[in-house]
Amino acid sequence: MKFKTTLLAAALALGLFGAAHADITVGVVLPLTGPGSGLGIPVKNQIALWPKTLAGENLKVTVLDDATDPTTGVKDTQRLVTEDKVDIIIGSAATPVAIPMADVAAESSTVQLAVSPAGLPPGKDKWTFRLPQSNDVMAYAVVQHMKKQKIKTIGFLGYTDAYGELWLKALTAEADKNGMKIVATERFGRADTSVTAQVLKLTSANPDAILIVASGSGAGMPQKAVMERGYKGKVYQTHAAATQDLMRTAGKDADGTFVVSGPATVAEQLPDSHPSKQQAVAFVQQYEKAYGPGSRNQFAGHGADALTVLEKAVPIALKKAKPGTPEFRAALRDAFETMGRTVLAHGVLNWSAQDHWGYTNETGVMLKVVDGKFKVEQ
Structure with missing residues (x-):
């Protein structure tokens, strides 16, 4: 029995039974209550439609409510990086909350995908990338x-x-x-x-x-x-x-x-030549199948785009390190900066080490409210 146990331990040490999998842990901080709840709830709803695995690894998502309050958002973020030891932070959808969250992300060397256009001083966004247009x-x-x-x-x-x-x-x-x-x-x-x-x-x-x-x-x-x-x-x-x-x-x-x-809210009205049309239509069809006709909005689209950038960056980061480690978090940041042109429901993104916004001036789409519905301005 001792001989068999020794063989088993050796086999495990040599990886003869395959590499052990580690969960990819995502921490999400959103305004689910308070004045910004109309922004955070759609993001949460879209994230609920994400798959259970990503790049062959289990995907674990923890969602916390920042109540549209910067102090609560910072506390939530601190909990995620210290207790849950997340690989990446998503949030907040409220700009006044997302900005102080960036300090916690930087201090813990954890990537933050902001779902609001969080403006930060030059050099302060090393770990913060934005999904919305600036x-x-x-x-x-x-x-x-x-x-x-x-x-x-x-x-x-x-x-x-x-x-x-x-x-x-x-x-x-x-x-x-x-x-x-x-x-x-x-x-x-x-x-x-x-x-x-x-x-x-x-x-x-x-x-x-x-x-x-x-x-x-x-x-x-x-x-x-x-x-x-x-x-x-x-x-x-x-x-x-x-x-x-x-x-x-x-x-x-x-x-x-x-x-x-962004283009995601008017997917069907985009010309077939628009680079985001396919992604935008896919987002709208998935979201409205789950939550009803007309339920699409700008912020739900950011939830879909978050998954798209993770699907592109995570396989790159996995080649360098395992989830749950500082090395993986750093590799994930590097992957976002080098993954190149990425088509999203909300436009074409191209993050770099110098630019964590990534969109060009041609990204914005002007809409007009006509009879209670958004119509693309021609």
Whole structure:
């Protein structure tokens, strides 16, 4: 018996029964409650449709609720890297939460796939990659559309947090390049229930267009406020509002609004020549089969794209190290930076060591709300 036991131990040590498998562990931090829940829940729903294995390894996913609160998001992330020892972090869908999460990711040398356009200072995003298009890319699409509409003056109505601030910066830069002027700037909190005072100031400035910077179900309240004041100019919303929640909460007041988005939300309307059409249609068909017609949105698409980039990067990283090790986490980061052109439901991505955004200015798609539905602007 002792001889047999010794032979068995030797065989295991030499790998004669095959290499041992290690789970690939993914930690997900999303706003499932609070003002950002309309963004986080669709991502969670899409992740629930992921396969159980990835590149021949078991896929273990842990989802935590950050409650749209930066402090909670940081605590969730710390738990994932210290207790669960995850190989990668996904989140948050709320920009003010995703930004401080990046510090924990960097300190623990763990890749973060942000599902919000989290702006970080130069050199601070070594471990953070973004799945959404940057505000700069989307502001380019918005201002180019405004240019065609002969817009000269703009009013800004946006969140007081990082998402609002980053959009104001991006809009200002693009407006300056194109001879447009921001004539009024008003801010409000995510939890605010009224923007009447801000809208009165904006409409008194009488801009040609107003850009509303809000997200999910929170985009409807300022939309209604602007329209109820009888504003006759053009109204624009950002890619955080590219969900059915805009029409659900604003009702008829959403009609005629221009919304910038990634291509995934309007998959069937894309020309056959669009590089993302196949991926976008596949995402929509899978998601709406599970959750019902019309349930697609910008953020669910990021959940699908997260799986696509993992399917490409993980096999590369596995050639260098096993999951559950610092070496694998580093190999995964390197794989994202070197995997090259990757077609997603939301556009064509090409991350590099110098660029953890990856999208070009041509990525944004301008939509218009017509009879309660998104239509691609021609």
